[in-house]
Each structure stands twice: as C-alpha cells, then as structure tokens.
Amino acid sequence: MKKIAAILSLAFVMVISAACSGNTTTSDKAKTNGEWKPEKAIEITAPSGAGGGWDTTARMAAKVLNETKIINQSIGVVNKPGGGGAVGWAYIHSKKADPQRLFVTSPPMLLVPLNGQSQYDYEDFTPIANIIADYAAFAVKADAKWNNLNELFADMKKDPSSITIVGASSPGSMDHIQFVKIAKAAGVDITKLKYVSDQDGGGLTQILNGSADVYSTGVAETVEQVKAGKIKVLGVTSEERLKGDVLSDFPTAKEQGIDATFVNWRGFFGPPDMDKNALAYYEKKLKELSDSAEWAEIRQKYGWDEMYMDSAEYKDFLKKENNEIKTLLEELGLAK
C-alpha cells in the first residue's frame, strides 16, 4: 500500500505542478520609462509533443537563455500538441497580451491555416524574431537512376505517374510543399505529382525497399544514410551550399539551374497585440541568444543555420512566404 501511495502522490505532484504552471496570472505593467522586464517566469509553448523540432528549439533556447543569464527569469517549456499546431495556437490566442508567454513556430504556422485547419493564422500573433533556418533535402536510393534534380524532373515531366514522392506530412503541409515549390520552378506539372504521406516515419524505409522513389525530408535526416551509402541526395533547398561534413557535398537546387529555395525557418512569436516595450525586450534578448557562442554550438549540433530577423523584417518575410505558399496551394487545389 505504501508503494501505491508513493506512486499516487508522485502522480498528484505531477498533475498539480502541471496545473500550476498553467495558471500564473497576468499582472505586468510596462514601466513608465519604456523599459520592460519580465516580472515572473516566462513560458514558451511548443505547439507539439515532446521531441519534435519546435520542442527541441524551445527547450534548447530556454536552456541557453538561462545558462548564459541572458534572461534571469526562469523559463519553462509547455507542450500543447494537437492539430499540427492548431491546438497550441488557440491556447496562446486565449492568453491575449500576456507578454510572459512566447511560442516557437515555423512554416506550418502558414501552411496549417492556409489548409483550413486552424482558425488563427500568423497575423493573429506577434512575430518577435526568427532565429534559425533548416532546409529540405530530396533523396533517392543510392542505386537509383537519377543523379541530379534535372534528370529526376525530366522523367517527371515525361510521365508523372511513374514516380512516387514520399514524405512524413500530409499533402499541403511541409514535406509536400517544399518539393512542389522546387518542382514547379523546374517546370513540372505539380497537379500531377504522386505524393504519399507516411506519418509513422516510414519514408526512409519506403525508398530503401523501392516502394517510393523520392524522399522529401529535412537535411539532417539524410546525413547518416548518405554516409553509409544507402541513399543519395539529389538536391537541397538552401540558397548556397551548406557547411559541414557530408552536408557540403549536397548540391543546391539553385546551382542546378532551378531558381527556387525553401527555408524551414524557426522563430519566436508572442500573443496578439503584444506590448511594444516587451517586444523590444525580447527582440534584444533573442538577438543576444542568436549571437552567443553557446547557441552556435547548439546550431551546429542539430545542423541548423543562423537566420536572425527582427520583428519588422520577420513580418515582411512572413508576408512574402505566405503569398508564395498560397499560390502553390491554390494551384494544387488545396487552399481553403
């Protein structure tokens, strides 16, 4: 019985601590001189489960911000999984103007609302700063007949039904759109692409056993397999060649004459109508984070690129990205 009591109390402590962290009240006034400082713990929401890209970025940023004392208030990370981000966004939106709550986001912030799966879009929140960039890679089996994107796209133009593309996300979301964007720039009829979604992470398996032909994924996922000689990367979506062992061997789509890039940007947003002084505070702190040696180390560990944008630049960037993606989705008939 003692054991059970112990387990029970453990469980209760967990629940209570979870409940408490969600109940901090809002009572911050901007100081009269225009300086703003967080007066209590900061909460960063990762609108996903533990372990994904958003979660990793949030946890690593929280860790570095605290360890380097860039921000002295303690920073907690909260997971709000569901709906590809929609549940988390609805949660943040309900915390109007609480400058102590930030969240991490990336292209699904544009894609999910455009697919009609979230009632809130990027304009409903306050973009604070972008900090990192990641890129897409298109891989095929090591012994596949294509050696570059142009050969692949040439075959796709001839007979789109003979080539299957596999990615983890559903049509209209990232793995699909990143491929579509490059293929369109190469002149492929994107409405005829054959795309399969394998959400259980079976994409790699599918190209290794020949079920599918092309794997649309993130650059980091391909490195080990390329090293082992199982797959080859036909192209990546960055502007210039990436740096690093193996990574620098991947040709960009651009150098193959296809004038398109796709950036998996990742940054911090705040709640709607965030206080101006608070915004300035976070912009400054995130810039410090981005410039720190500790963060550079994290970036290298995960293969992320530096991509700092302040709030104003970020807004312009998002607007441009949103329009491009919207055009693609409309052409595919997926826009809602």
Place this chain on the structure above:
Amino acid sequence: MDVFHGLLTGFEVAFSLNGLLFVLIGVTVGTIIGMIPGLGPITAIAVMIPITYGMDPAIALLLMAGVYYGAAYGGASSSILLNAPGTSEAVATTFDGYPMAKQGKAGKAMATAAIASFVGGTISIIFLTFLAPTLSKVAVSFGPPEYFALMLLGLTALSSLSEGSTIKALISATIGFMIATVGIDSQTGTARFTFGSAHLLEGIDFLVLALGLFALAEVTSLIIFRKEKIAESSKIGSLKLTKQDYKDIIPTMGRQSVLGFLIGVLPGAGGTIASFLAYVSEKKLSKNPNAFGKGEIRGIAAPEAANNAASGGAFVPLLSLGIPGSGTTAVMLGALMVLGIQPGPLLMADHPDVFWGVIASMYIGNILLLVLNLPLIPYISKILRVPRPLLTSLVIVFCFIGVYGISFSTFDLFLLLGFGVLGYVMRLVHFPASPLLLAFILGGMMEQSFRQALTISNGSLSIFFTNPIACILIIISLASFLVPILKTVRKKTKVEQTMDM
C-alpha cells in the same frame, strides 16, 4: 569486430558501476511508470530525456533502454489487476489476465506475465545479438502492400475475440474503424469527422479509448453491481506455477517469442500486433480454445512473451538502420540525437560502445526485472485488497491522470467519459469491446497503407497480388477467416441432415 568481442565491450560498459546503477534505476523507474495506467514507455522515456542531458551517451542509452523494457514489464500489472491496459501492447494481456485475477489467481497471473516477459525479452536479445545486421534487410522489406496484408492478418484476431455473436463483434469492429478515421487524413490533408474542433484534428488517442472502454466501463459495472459477491477477487493466491503450468507455457513462450521478435523488427508493426497475433495463434493451436478468455494461463504467456520480444525486435531497425520501429524507439532516436549520436547504418562501426552497451544492458536489465518483479508481485497485487470503493475511485483517478497527461486538454477527459459510457452500454447489451479496440488500433494503419499502395500502383489492386509477401499474408488471412466459417457451415448442415432424418 565479431559478435563476442563486441559483446564483451558491451558488458564492460554495462558492468561498470555507473552502467549497473543506471540500468537498475532505469528498470525500476520504468516498472513504476509502466504500472500506472496511462503512463507507458513513451512517457517514461520522454520524462527521462532531460535527465540524460550531459550524460555519457552509452550510459544515457542504458538508462533509457532500462526504462523502456521496465515500462513494458510494468504495463502488464494494470492490465491484469485492474483491466486497465496502459499501452496498446498490453491490451491482449487483459483477455485472460483480468479473468484470472477475478478468480483469485492474480499472483499466478502476474508471475506468468513476468516469466513470459523475461523469456520473450531474453530470446529477442539473443536474436538481436547475432542477427541484427542480417535482419536489417528484413526490417525494410515491408512496403505499403505488405503492411496492409499484415494488418489484415492482425484483423483475423477478430474471429477469436468474438465470444457469442459474430455479428455483434463485427458491428463493434466497424465502430472501431469509424473512430480510427477521425482526424486529419494524412493522404489528402482533409479533416474528417472533426466537427470543426481543433481537438479532434489529431485523431483520438488510443489511451482515451482503451481506458474508457475497458477500465472505466469495468469500474462502472463494479459500482453498479456492487451487491454481487466479490469474495474471490480480492484474493491474490499463490505465485507458484505448477509443473503442468510450466509444461503448458514453455512451448507457448518459445514460439510466441520468435513470432514477436520478427514482427517487432518491422518498423511500425510492433508489440501490439505481435501480442494480438500471439494470442490468436495460441488460441487456434490450443486443444481447448474455449478456455481462452476465461483465465487461461497460455492466454497471458503468449501476448506477454510476444510483446517483450517485439520490443527487442524494434531495436533492430533502430540500431542497424537508424529507423525507429515504434513510437518509443522514435523518442529514443530523438534523445540520442540530443546526445550527439545519430543512429544510422554506421552506429555499430562508429560507436561500438553504444551499440554493444545497449545490447549487454538488455541482458542485465531483463534479469534485474525478473528479480525485481517476482518478489514485488505480492505487494503490487495487494492493490486488490484495497476496499472496493477506494479501489474503484483510485482507478478512475488514474485513468483521468493518464489521459490528461498525454494532451493536457480537458477535452480528452470528456471523450474518456464518453467512451466509458459507451463501454458500459456495450457490456449491458453484450457487445464485446475488444473487437472495437482491435479495429481501432489496426484500422488507421491499414487504411493508410492500403491507400499508399494504391497511389503507388496508380489505382491498380494488382499490387497486392503481384507482391509475394503481401499475397501470402492475404491468403493466410482469408484462410483463417474462411476455414472456421466452412467448419460451422458443415456442422450446421450435418445437424440439419440429422434433424431431417
């Protein structure tokens, strides 16, 4: 490096003071977390990730591997004692485990589960040690058509789960399929049956359904029929298995461990399908299939041996290819990347200490688990001695905590309640709940692989028959559906003939 040299390196890592300590911590924490319905191996590992920051990668992996199979062991307890499967792997264990506990043989049921887990775990580690590189080819041999065929085979378990009316079982399964379609359809990106709610976009979690249909429904009927005699069920009984018991379960454990391991090797299939197939095949092989579902000892040994063997099997694609074979190994993959290790085809060559350390720790972990679990059974089983009103409320509390823990959303709590009511009503009108759950578990993956296959083949069904593995699996599934039907038809006609005469 040959296997023995490698294993020796591994034992060096695992037998270091740190290694042993963290395996012990891992299995203990894992067992405790696994016992709480709602907290399975995935949660257990996710909780461990922050602790492993900054640790030596080999030791961190030992800790996580310990948690992983500790949680797999622990999962059986709540299935047997409370009819509350905390993970889909543990569902099949409730079929005979809970009836046994009700008959006052909880001790024996728990001991059987522990022994079968140990045997399954150990056999799969031996396979993993010697065959991992060879089997990595098997791991990627399954594409969409093969997975569809495998799920179909898994569905044949339906016929074994339908006590009484087959039609009721089919209706129940249909509801399960329908529930599996809720959420964003990954092949088109369309939201299905979400009624505009963002909470349903991700679909319904297994745990919400299982705890509602099984645990809450059971508790409800315990409360409503509280006047009925319950003298037997608070007894724990002896832990000892008789000679006959051992005779019964040894061949079962042997063959189901092999089956479980092979299914575990396939990424995505995993312990759930392994445990269901083990249960069904054991029932079909049995001379006395009617005893299954009523507290048959082999009905516990089979799924437990299989799901633990499968959790070992899931390490094959992870360690040899860098492909996670299950949700849990996917979380482990993420954790390893944090530690600066990218599991992939080169793991064995680049980080032999990690590769072999994990394998060696599994041998130690399994023995530790058996030693840890067997003496604890009488204490854990004492939960049944808790006065009934307290126990039922405890179960309800655990169910709610478990469900809240996955999504931190109160919406899921209402869903849980709803499924609890559904489960109770189904009991009242004698609809079996397990076909619903089975169809739900298999349905999602079955539909996705079916449609993936058809996209690849440009809509032609021939892909299922030109593919040898898929074709064989489909033939086996059809046979196991049709043979019993033919048998009953023949029996019926015989009866009718005798009546005519």
